[in-house]
Amino acid sequence: MIDNISWLAIYPEIVLLGMACVIALVDLAVTSARRTSTYVLTLMTLAVVAVLQGIYASSGNTFYGFGNMIVSDAMGNWLKCFAAVALMVTLVYGRPYAADRDMLRGGELFTLSMFSLLGMFIMIGGNNFLVIYLGLELLTLSSYALVALRREDAVATEAAMKYFVLGAMASGFLLYGLSMVYGATGSLDVGEVFKAVNSGQIRHQVLVFGLVFIVAGLAFKLGAVPFHMWIPDVYEGAPTVVTLLVAGAPKLAAFAMIMRLLVDGLLPLAIDWQQMLAVLAIGSLLVGNLAAIAQTNLKRMLAYSTISQMGFVLLGLLSGVVSGNVDAATVQAAYSASMFYVVTYVLTTLAAFGVILLLARSGFESDKIADMAGLNQRSPLYAGILAVCLFSMAGIPPLVGFYAKLAVLQALVASGETAYIALAVFAVIMSLIGAFYYLRVVKVMYFDAPVQTAAIQAPLDVRVVLTLNGALLFVLGLLPGGLMALCSEAILRSLAS
Amino acid sequence: MGVLSLAIWTPIAFGVLLLALGRDEHAGAVRWLALVGALAGLAATVPLMAGFVPGTADMQFVEKAPWIETFRIFYHLGVDGISFWFVPLTAFITVIVVIASWESITSRVNQYMSAFLILSGLMIGVFSALDGMLFYVFFEGTLIPMYLIIGIWGGPRKIYAAFKFFLYTLLGSLLMLIALLYLYNEAGGSFDIAAWHALPLSASAQTMLFFAFFAAFAVKVPMWPVHTWLPDVHVEAPTGGSAVLAAIMLKLGAYGFLRFSLPIAPDASREWAWLMIAISLIAVIYVGLVAMVQKDMKKLVAYSSVAHMGFVTLGFFVFNDLGVSGGIAQMIAHGFVSAGMFLAIGVLYDRVHSREIADYGGVVNTMPNFAAFALLFTMANCGLPGTAGFVGEWMVILAAVKSNFWIGMAAATALIWGAAYSLWMFKRVYLGAPGNANVRALLDIGRREFLVLALLAVAILAMGLYPQPVTDVTDASVARLLQHVALSKLN
Numbered sequence: 001m002i003d004n005i006s007w008l009a010i011y012p013e014i015v016l017l018g019m020a021c022v023i024a025l026v027d028l029a030v031t032s033a034r035r036t037s038t039y040v041l042t043l044m045t046l047a048v049v050a051v052l053q054g055i056y057a058s059s060g061n062t063f064y065g066f067g068n069m070i071v072s073d074a075m076g077n078w079l080k081c082f083a084a085v086a087l088m089v090t091l092v093y094g095r096p097y098a099a100d101r102d103m104l105r106g107g108e109l110f111t112l113s114m115f116s117l118l119g120m121f122i123m124i125g126g127n128n129f130l131v132i133y134l135g136l137e138l139l140t141l142s143s144y145a146l147v148a149l150r151r152e153d154a155v156a157t158e159a160a161m162k163y164f165v166l167g168a169m170a171s172g173f174l175l176y177g178l179s180m181v182y183g184a185t186g187s188l189d190v191g192e193v194f195k196a197v198n199s200g201q202i203r204h205q206v207l208v209f210g211l212v213f214i215v216a217g218l219a220f221k222l223g224a225v226p227f228h229m230w231i232p233d234v235y236e237g238a239p240t241v242v243t244l245l246v247a248g249a250p251k252l253a254a255f256a257m258i259m260r261l262l263v264d265g266l267l268p269l270a271i272d273w274q275q276m277l278a279v280l281a282i283g284s285l286l287v288g289n290l291a292a293i294a295q296t297n298l299k300r301m302l303a304y305s306t307i308s309q310m311g312f313v314l315l316g317l318l319s320g321v322v323s324g325n326v327d328a329a330t331v332q333a334a335y336s337a338s339m340f341y342v343v344t345y346v347l348t349t350l351a352a353f354g355v356i357l358l359l360a361r362s363g364f365e366s367d368k369i370a371d372m373a374g375l376n377q378r379s380p381l382y383a384g385i386l387a388v389c390l391f392s393m394a395g396i397p398p399l400v401g402f403y404a405k406l407a408v409l410q411a412l413v414a415s416g417e418t419a420y421i422a423l424a425v426f427a428v429i430m431s432l433i434g435a436f437y438y439l440r441v442v443k444v445m446y447f448d449a450p451v452q453t454a455a456i457q458a459p460l461d462v463r464v465v466l467t468l469n470g471a472l473l474f475v476l477g478l479l480p481g482g483l484m485a486l487c488s489e490a491i492l493r494s495l496a497s
Numbered sequence: 498m499g500v501l502s503l504a505i506w507t508p509i510a511f512g513v514l515l516l517a518l519g520r521d522e523h524a525g526a527v528r529w530l531a532l533v534g535a536l537a538g539l540a541a542t543v544p545l546m547a548g549f550v551p552g553t554a555d556m557q558f559v560e561k562a563p564w565i566e567t568f569r570i571f572y573h574l575g576v577d578g579i580s581f582w583f584v585p586l587t588a589f590i591t592v593i594v595v596i597a598s599w600e601s602i603t604s605r606v607n608q609y610m611s612a613f614l615i616l617s618g619l620m621i622g623v624f625s626a627l628d629g630m631l632f633y634v635f636f637e638g639t640l641i642p643m644y645l646i647i648g649i650w651g652g653p654r655k656i657y658a659a660f661k662f663f664l665y666t667l668l669g670s671l672l673m674l675i676a677l678l679y680l681y682n683e684a685g686g687s688f689d690i691a692a693w694h695a696l697p698l699s700a701s702a703q704t705m706l707f708f709a710f711f712a713a714f715a716v717k718v719p720m721w722p723v724h725t726w727l728p729d730v731h732v733e734a735p736t737g738g739s740a741v742l743a744a745i746m747l748k749l750g751a752y753g754f755l756r757f758s759l760p761i762a763p764d765a766s767r768e769w770a771w772l773m774i775a776i777s778l779i780a781v782i783y784v785g786l787v788a789m790v791q792k793d794m795k796k797l798v799a800y801s802s803v804a805h806m807g808f809v810t811l812g813f814f815v816f817n818d819l820g821v822s823g824g825i826a827q828m829i830a831h832g833f834v835s836a837g838m839f840l841a842i843g844v845l846y847d848r849v850h851s852r853e854i855a856d857y858g859g860v861v862n863t864m865p866n867f868a869a870f871a872l873l874f875t876m877a878n879c880g881l882p883g884t885a886g887f888v889g890e891w892m893v894i895l896a897a898v899k900s901n902f903w904i905g906m907a908a909a910t911a912l913i914w915g916a917a918y919s920l921w922m923f924k925r926v927y928l929g930a931p932g933n934a935n936v937r938a939l940l941d942i943g944r945r946e947f948l949v950l951a952l953l954a955v956a957i958l959a960m961g962l963y964p965q966p967v968t969d970v971t972d973a974s975v976a977r978l979l980q981h982v983a984l985s986k987l988n
Contacts, residue, residue: 431671439644
């Protein structure tokens with residue numbers, strides 16, 4: 001059963017797992033507060049993994065391993081590659097912050113984040129309900145521990161508790177839903193489930209009953225209303241570096257999980273889960289955008305902004321199948337729109353939190369909107385990067401966030417369904433409201449006088465990566481075609497198999 | 498790289514360079530580099546003016562390259578008689594603004610100059626885009642630099658004004674975005690504006706599209722009753738911002754009517770022409786009256802801009818050669834005249850730091866040279882024959898009379914309102930004995946200010962005395978546009 005191809009499919013995962021253990025051991029011998037050797041070793045591992053995944057992805061081949069339990073396809077491999085890069089960037093931004101707060105002691109930050117990445121990889125590459133679930137649990141358990149990394153910090157501990165309790169409940173939902181579908185179809189294999197559901201032999205009621213729980217579990221992981229309660233608290237309460245660990249790469253994995261479960265497995269039920277996603281999307285856009293206006297904490301505002309952005313991702317996902325007809329071109333356009341959205345969202349979030357992390361010093365979190373006052377006078381470069389992020393999230397051309405929104409709106413309008421076009425108009429009005437609170441931060445940075453006057457200091461690696469990140473956002477705004485084509489191609493190849 | 502690309506990207510490249518290199522410590526060098534950038538931008542339009550062939554309605558200097566292939570979006574540029582003059586006009590006004598802001602801006606000079614240079618490139622992009630999505634990207638992209646210009650260098654209520662400007666215009670454009678996507682799908686996956694012109698559409702679809710475009714363009718023009726953002730923004734914006742806003746940005750909206758609304762939805766345009774004419778006349782008459790009672794000079798000129806733009810939209814919707822050409826002539830003339838008016842106010846503001854009419858009086862006694870320019874701009878603003886302001890207004894009134902005597906009659910009253918508010922302001926600010934100690938202490942304009950005002954004055958007189966180059970260029974394109982609009986697209 002276990003052939004060479006199987007080992008090949010999980011080769012990067014094996015490297016990641018092995019190195020995570022090695023790094024945990026190596027760190028025992030490291031005594032420096034900044035943990036340079038552990039840090040370099042982690043980055044090198046992640047770079048190797050990212051390159052491996054990139055090679056797999058660009059070959060475009062799809063193959064299955066371990067008796068169809070694992071799939072290696074273009075979409076998954078690109079997402080894994082992006083996730084590894086996102087984690088690298090996060091660690092670069094976060095190390096000075098973590099070192100100032102004595103969070104590097106014991107090297108748990110590196111080891112746990114590598115295990116969380118391993119969890120993401122398994123989620124993304126899973127082709128079996130249980131494998132996907134195991135990946136999810138590995139990711140979330142590592143994240144709970146990461147949020148609680150500063151044991152003496154009351155807010156962080158509270159956030160970790162909330163995250164854990166709600167997360168465990170959501171996992172329970174998901175598992176329950178999966179077991180219902182297993183009971184009805186008799187298989188845990190995504191492909192087999194698809195065949196069974198498509199045959200029409202199975203009682204619709206049972207499937208939909210399971211589906212409700214699955215969608216609820218997914219919505220929790222994605223942070224869609226009404227399962228969003230944990231997001232603002234965790235974003236605000238967690239140390240900023242951990243916030244970014246939770247807010248960045250895992251969204252890529254959550255997208256992949258939705259694709260595996262709902263599209264690869266339960267596409268014949270699209271007409272049912274689309275309605276659910278529509279409700280989630282409307283709620284997310286409404287609550288996310290309106291609640292963000294009232295925030296004074298930048299991390300909390302970005303939390304609500306994430307909720308609204310996920311609403312857009314859901315809009316893309318739900319526009320794939322029009323009134324029950326599965327048309328290859330429509331499906332590809334809609335899901336690649338969502339994938340493009342998630343990838344650009346992660347890229348933007350990295351840069352935005354990168355600036356927050358850069359401005360934080362020991363004893364000063366720099367997470368209030370007011371802390372950004374006059375940033376343009378202190379450092380035009382970093383103010384410029386954050387402004388690009390904010391305008392991009394607001395969807396103002398010529399920034400990359402605009403094309404993401406455009407692709408999703410186009411998928412909705414192309415359906416020709418009045419209800420979908422109405423959703424598009426709604427989304428557009430909500431993004432107008434959204435523009436207000438993003439602009440407010442720009443206003444604080446550019447129009448207000450500085451309050452903080454301390455010189456901005458950052459190590460060379462942070463400055464270089466952050467500048468590159470900002471430049472990439474800007475270039476993608478002018479030339480988004482390449483990444484868009486990549487997403488489109490990846491979805492096409494993955495769905496074809 | 499094509500001629501149009503050069504005109505777009507030269508100022509943007511200089512703007513980026515300024516952002517990267519500029520520091521307030523060497524503000525002098527920054528200003529000179531900005532001037533070089535603006536002049537290079539203007540020079541880049543010279544081959545355009547030399548090579549443009551009048552007498553044909555076809556697109557010229559066309560460039561087409563794939564941009565976002567997934568959505569078949571092209572980097573597709575070209576100008577015809579309708580859009581041609583706005584390219585050099587934009588580059589020219591940018592030069593003027595850079596020189597005019599030489600001394601009045603002292604903080605973050607590089608960002609200020611770079612915002613104007615980038616804005617200039619984006620606006621030229623709007624006028625030359627032939628791909629719907631490219632147009633939208635340029636159209637919306639202009640919001641970011643303008644928002645920053647108003648918010649950073651504006652007056653006391655700059656934040657309110659910056660937000661009002663951004664959100665107001667964004668609301669309109671988002672509805673247009675949906676319309677663009679609708680057209681893209683109707684046309685079988687094409688953002689080509691020319692293909693949209695030929696696309697048959699049902700009456701209800703045309704009506705929806707017409708109003709979606711109307712939302713975007715009417716706010717930008719601005720037409721009554723969505724003009725309320727303009728006075729607030731003008732009052733708070735720095736002088737250069739006001740000048741560019743009035744001279745070029747308002748034209749983006751009016752240009753949109755000609756490029757999108759009329760040819761894409763001709764039946765709806767004809768059906769709703771009465772509404773457009775009615776609100777244009779309200780802008781001309783009512784807003785003209787509103788202008789008369791303003792106490793703030795900038796607000797007065799802002800309302801007068803709304804009234805003048807009313808002429809433009811009136812000319813478009815009477816559907817004859819004279820009207821549309823007159824509207825375009827009025828747009829160009831207003832570009833010079835409003836820039837002159839706002840820069841003149843800027844000259845006074847730099848000295849006295851007040852825009853209230855009541856704080857002045859008898860300026861002519863202490864600033865005779867300046868008052869002469871101000872008089873010329875004022876006369877042009879009320880449409881005196883021999884100035885640029887006359888050409889467009891006269892053509893539009895004539896066209897309106899041709900279509901319906903009473904519309905023409907109503908429009909013609911604007912000459913009275915325009916003269917009333919312009920001349921009354923001139924009298925209160927410039928004539929009489931010096932009103933107070935501030936005025937008595939005024940120094941006349943220096944060489945730099947003289948140069949700026951003289952350039953505009955020459956442009957205004959040249960266009961007023963010899964408007965033929967404008968109408969020669971527009972004629973063929975306008976004729977084809979009207980032919981196209983006259984044909985029904987109903988399917």
